[in-house]
Amino acid sequence: MRSLQNFSYYLSRFVFWLFPAIVLEPVFFMQFLPTPTGVVIIYLEVLVWGILLFLTIFFFSGFYASSVDLITERSPVIYLSQIKSNFKRFWFPYTIFLATPYIIHLVFYFFSYIQDSESLNIRLIRGALDGILLLVFISVIMKRKEKEFNCFEFFRYVLLTPRFFVFLIFAALIFLCEFFYIQIPLNYRSWLALLLITMNQFLHFSLLSVLLNAVYLSNKTIFTRNDAPEIYFVDPSSPGIYRSVIAGLMSEGSGIFSLIKALTPPKYKLKEFRWVMWRNEMFCDGKLVAITCFTSNCAEAYWVAKRFKERGSKVVMGGPHVMFMTEEALTFCDSVVMGELETVWEEIIKDFENGAMKPVYDRRCEDVPERIWEKVRDLSGKELEPILQIGRGCKYNCDFCSISAMTNRKIRYFNLDHVVDMVKKVTNFRPGKWLLFFDSNIYLNPQRFREFAERMIPFKIKWNSSCSIDIAGNEEDLALARKSGCEALLIGYEVSDESPEAAKGGKFSYAKKYVEMTKKIHKAGIGVKAHFMCGFEKEDTKVLFRLWWLSFRLFPMTAAVLVLTPFPGTAVTNKLFNEERINNLNWANYDCINLVFEHPSFNPVLFKLFFPVFLTFFFLTTSRLGIFLMGLLIWQSFLSGFLH
Numbered sequence: 001m002r003s004l005q006n007f008s009y010y011l012s013r014f015v016f017w018l019f020p021a022i023v024l025e026p027v028f029f030m031q032f033l034p035t036p037t038g039v040v041i042i043y044l045e046v047l048v049w050g051i052l053l054f055l056t057i058f059f060f061s062g063f064y065a066s067s068v069d070l071i072t073e074r075s076p077v078i079y080l081s082q083i084k085s086n087f088k089r090f091w092f093p094y095t096i097f098l099a100t101p102y103i104i105h106l107v108f109y110f111f112s113y114i115q116d117s118e119s120l121n122i123r124l125i126r127g128a129l130d131g132i133l134l135l136v137f138i139s140v141i142m143k144r145k146e147k148e149f150n151c152f153e154f155f156r157y158v159l160l161t162p163r164f165f166v167f168l169i170f171a172a173l174i175f176l177c178e179f180f181y182i183q184i185p186l187n188y189r190s191w192l193a194l195l196l197i198t199m200n201q202f203l204h205f206s207l208l209s210v211l212l213n214a215v216y217l218s219n220k221t222i223f224t225r226n227d228a229p230e231i232y233f234v235d236p237s238s239p240g241i242y243r244s245v246i247a248g249l250m251s252e253g254s255g256i257f258s259l260i261k262a263l264t265p266p267k268y269k270l271k272e273f274r275w276v277m278w279r280n281e282m283f284c285d286g287k288l289v290a291i292t293c294f295t296s297n298c299a300e301a302y303w304v305a306k307r308f309k310e311r312g313s314k315v316v317m318g319g320p321h322v323m324f325m326t327e328e329a330l331t332f333c334d335s336v337v338m339g340e341l342e343t344v345w346e347e348i349i350k351d352f353e354n355g356a357m358k359p360v361y362d363r364r365c366e367d368v369p370e371r372i373w374e375k376v377r378d379l380s381g382k383e384l385e386p387i388l389q390i391g392r393g394c395k396y397n398c399d400f401c402s403i404s405a406m407t408n409r410k411i412r413y414f415n416l417d418h419v420v421d422m423v424k425k426v427t428n429f430r431p432g433k434w435l436l437f438f439d440s441n442i443y444l445n446p447q448r449f450r451e452f453a454e455r456m457i458p459f460k461i462k463w464n465s466s467c468s469i470d471i472a473g474n475e476e477d478l479a480l481a482r483k484s485g486c487e488a489l490l491i492g493y494e495v496s497d498e499s500p501e502a503a504k505g506g507k508f509s510y511a512k513k514y515v516e517m518t519k520k521i522h523k524a525g526i527g528v529k530a531h532f533m534c535g536f537e538k539e540d541t542k543v544l545f546r547l548w549w550l551s552f553r554l555f556p557m558t559a560a561v562l563v564l565t566p567f568p569g570t571a572v573t574n575k576l577f578n579e580e581r582i583n584n585l586n587w588a589n590y591d592c593i594n595l596v597f598e599h600p601s602f603n604p605v606l607f608k609l610f611f612p613v614f615l616t617f618f619f620l621t622t623s624r625l626g627i628f629l630m631g632l633l634i635w636q637s638f639l640s641g642f643l644h
Helices: 002-021 026-031 039-071 078-110 122-144 151-158 163-183 186-218 241-247 258-262 298-311 320-324 325-330 345-354 372-374 381-385 404-409 416-429 446-459 470-474 475-483 500-504 506-523 545-554 571-578 604-622 624-643
Strands: 230-235 269-274 287-294 314-318 335-339 360-363 434-437 462-467 487-492 527-534 560-565
Touching: 026 078, 026 372, 039 078, 039 122, 039 186, 078 122, 122 151, 122 163, 151 163, 151 186, 151 527, 163 186, 230 298, 230 335, 258 372, 258 381, 287 298, 298 314, 298 320, 298 335, 314 320, 320 325, 320 404, 325 335, 325 487, 372 416, 381 475, 416 434, 416 446, 416 527, 434 624, 446 475, 446 487, 470 487, 470 506, 470 527, 475 487, 500 506, 506 527, 506 545, 560 624, 604 624
Parallel strands: 230 269, 230 287, 287 314, 314 335, 335 360, 434 462, 462 487, 487 527, 527 560
Antiparallel strands: none
């Protein structure tokens, strides 16, 4: 099972990076442009070639250097932001790498008798030199990143070992792909070219893997044991190829551990692993490993915890899942934190150093001590950005929500002076950027919200957050929110305006006024991101149409429908367990997409087949972004037909 999971992960990551490599191939891309018959079209083609050249340099220079970071353990996974950073360092050497075949072609053209461009095709030169140029470029990257890197040792591992024959085979196959490409008649290039380009890029990436393996073996200093005490922070991956692909678009750190990093003594070396494909040598002894755990990723979290524990490291786990499944978690780890980790982190480190870690650290619903805020002030704007919030908890007691269960309905407000200090640092670090406040409901207390909004006005920022619909009941608060920079609010509508669940009260009591209240939010100039939920006991399959019709009338920026999921600790979970209606205890399926309990109206087989299609249809037809994307696809199809 683990091997299959590893294979699917590697396959998804390979496809993710292979796709832009194919698209950036000039021959593939230029097929979709019309034949240059006029000045405008010629200028358009020149513009497209320029953009394509920039994207090629951006992607490949960043990707190659990021691949080196991956193999040398400077980074546990390749992120898009990491590619951007490496592009700034290696764009010039890669441009030389890219231009070399063209320079050689010009030299032969001007200083030899070869005047026919078909006699010495540029693609043949590129195919012949691809392996050598890649070898040199990888060595340049390593030399810039690590001054002690021995280039001759690296070349020896490539050229004077059996690895050379593998290198030679891939290089020869790349040359053959280029050779066969130029033999194809033009009228057949539309599909044969794509096939050869795909094979070429596949072989190119395979050649890269051979060179990275040589880097791994030649650079022996990489894996020497570090005597400095280390703490590993782990944010495990969730199942599914889609989530693996999305991981590549995210930044290096999730922000989950930003606060406790500030509380860690400086003598510790800190490493964060987010959505990583684990290798055997990464599990080692003597570390303190902190793992965050949600229900959908707990299988991966437990596996990682078990491997580190078997190697002799101490593992502490936290998060909503292990908080309610403590005995289950303790079979895989040494300690479980119940509540916020920052309130007990210093005690955990002390116990770790004394070899006396407790099985459970229970600090539920404790306020963040003032001494911790003193540490927070030392964080940079980049570190503070992922932890911006003005309070914790929720004023509603929804039976399906784990937030109420985790906090026992206790609401805790942060000192607004601290919040202002954090915003000031973040805006200095990245001026003009949209900020996201990670509150579960930023409108917990209307009076406090007004004070917060007033204090945000001087910063002239743009911000988003989650919010309850009742903010629309006060138009002055909406106007103040907009004046403070509020651009969009994520609102959990959950039920339709015709749902029998509205009788439960709470935030559902506004169901009949959803359309009216949302219009007020739009009128104030604030966008809405809408979340809905299906699967409540009193609802039948018609709820899907009702939710679609409601979202169509709300016309939000984005829209999503989730499936009611019985997460551990919630009231609805206890009810379903008592009624013996939960039929799936595979935690990986608790992702708000799968139906994991018996529903009186939903057929589980039909639901599993139909619901993904409904999700796509729902998004494309009821949200502004979805309609824009659908219109773009229709326009692209029309334009392609018109041009060709």
